[in-house]
Amino acid sequence: MVVRRRVRMVVLPLGLWTLSALVVGYFVWQAESGNRGLEAKKALKIRAYGLNQELAAVRAERATWEHRVALLKSDQIDRDLLEERARIVLGRVHANDVVIITP
DSSP states (O other): OHHHHHHHHHHHHHHHHHHHHHHHHHHHHHHHHSTTSHHHHHHHHHHHHHHHHHHHHHHHHHHHHHHHHHHHHSSSOOHHHHHHHHHHHHTOOOTTOOOOOOO
16 A cells, blocks of 8 residues: 555656656747747748848839830930830841841
């Protein structure tokens, strides 16, 4: 009887400590490598940085195109830009132009 009581006094706390350590270990593991853990956060930050770089490049390209369109739409049309677009659309070249064909 005394032996059972001593075993119970040792095994029960040991089992509870083991169970609590396993639960805490599981939550620590999930915090590190789970779907919303630290590794996922790092991957999302890297992806967000790349997307911000791409967004900046697209905004710069859009500003360039808006400027070119504004030159074509204004009261005073830029003749050089109009001539360039007309040559590209019509596929014509001037007799004095030098044409370089690249593969």
